[in-house]
Amino acid sequence: MTAGAPAAPTTPPTAPAAARPDGPRSSARRWAGWGFVGPFMAVFALVFLAPIAYSLWLSLFRDQLVGGTSFVGLSNYAQALQDPSLWSGLGRVSxxxxxxxxxxxxxxxxxxxxxxxxxxxxxxxxxxxxxxPYAVPAVVAALMWGFMYGTRFGLVGNLEDALGVGLPAPLSPDYVLAAIGNIVTWSFVGYNMLIFYSALRTVPTSLYEAAEIDGAGQLRIVAAIKVPAMRGALVIATIFSIIGSFQLFNEPSILASLAPNAITTDFTPNLYAYSLSFSGQQYNYAATVALIMGLVTMVVAYVVQLRGMRREG
Structure with missing residues (x-):
């Protein structure tokens, strides 16, 4: 090359096929990723998406005495929204x-x-x-507490005989919801405690030391450091508790045999859907009730999560 002559343009080297973004190696990596998530997606579709799709399909039909099963569209949903049994159960779990x-x-x-x-x-x-107590199955816990609640054979009855006074019957219509609440609280306090305790263990000890140097007391440390550090855990525990409350089924279904006058078939929406399906053979309407409760639970949980994320932000 002579001095002052312009340099000839150079062509950038062509990347090998294996290094290109759209080469066979990149394609293999994409398929490898699907290979990792594939088993989960298959199980997720089988045990979650497929039952929801089948329930949605069932809710659009009705089994009639004349004509058999026929397509009714959203008629089941309109009937459910006017069903006093569903609304009473929803009010009770709320x-x-x-x-x-x-x-x-x-x-x-x-x-x-x-x-x-x-x-x-x-x-x-x-x-x-x-x-x-969280390790105790819900059925066993309900049976255990149910027998303790008994006024003729349980702990309440023994206390009445020992004290010579009449105590409120936990399985009466006025107190059975509080009795179920006691069982659920006894069972799940330890679970939520472990979530909160795990969140507390992630707080650096240097924050506590700095607060003590500044003269903060224990209550101030709890309010300014520990509770804000548990905000995410509080949101998660609240969402899980909301879902569990709307899905209340095991405890009332077990106690129904011990308190038939207090716990009816429409005591909770889940118990109502179960009774419609297995006792009334109304599978289509039971699927409608289940889908409505699933939608209500999803909306309430989403609102709580959104508010929690805004406060954390």
């Missing part, structure tokens, strides 16, 4: 949610703070003891 969930989460939060404080002797023992 009351259960408003009262029981705050009490349960407050007790779990207090237990987590007490165990994490470092001033509780035997913290490991209390942590395991509080969590152990």
């Amino acid at each position: 009351l259960f949610l408003v009262v029981q969930v705050p009490v349960m989460l407050a007790v779990a939060l207090f237990a987590a703070l007490a165990i994490d404080s470092g001033r509780l002797h035997g913290a490991s023992f209390f942590r395991i003891s509080i969590f152990m």
Whole structure:
């Protein structure tokens, strides 16, 4: 090349096929990713999406005495929205949610703070003891508490005989919802306590040391450091508790045999859908009730999650 002559344009080297984004190696990586998530997606579609699709299909039909099964469109949904049994069960679980969930989460939060404080002797023992009721199956817990609630054969009856006074019957229509709330609280306090305690263990100890140097007391540390650190855990526990409240089924179904006058077939929406399906042979209408409750649960949980994310932000 002579001086002053313009340089000849150079052509960039062509990338090998294996290094190109659209080469065979990239395609193999994409298929490898699907290979990892494929089993989960298959199980998810089989046990979650397929039942929802089948329930949606069932809800669009009605089994009639004349003409057999016929397509009715949204008629089942219109009937469900005017069904007093569904609304009474929904109101009952809503009351259960408003009262029981705050009490349960407050007790779990207090237990987590007490165990994490470092001033509780035997913290490991209390942590395991509080969590152990969660390991008891819901059916066993309901049977155990149901027999203790009995006024003729259980603990309440024995206390009445020993004290010579009449105590409120937990399985009466006026107190059965509170009795179920006690069972659920006893069972799930340890589960929520473990969620809160795990969130507390992620807080750096340097924050506590800095707060103590600044003269902050224990209550101030709890309000300014520990509770804000558990905000995400509180949102998760609240969402799980909301879903569990709307799905209330095991406890009332078990106690129904011990308190037939207090727990009816429409005591909760899930119990109502179960009775429609297995006792009334109304599979189409039961699927409609189940889908409506699923939609209500999803909307309420989403609103709670959205509010929690806004506060955390």
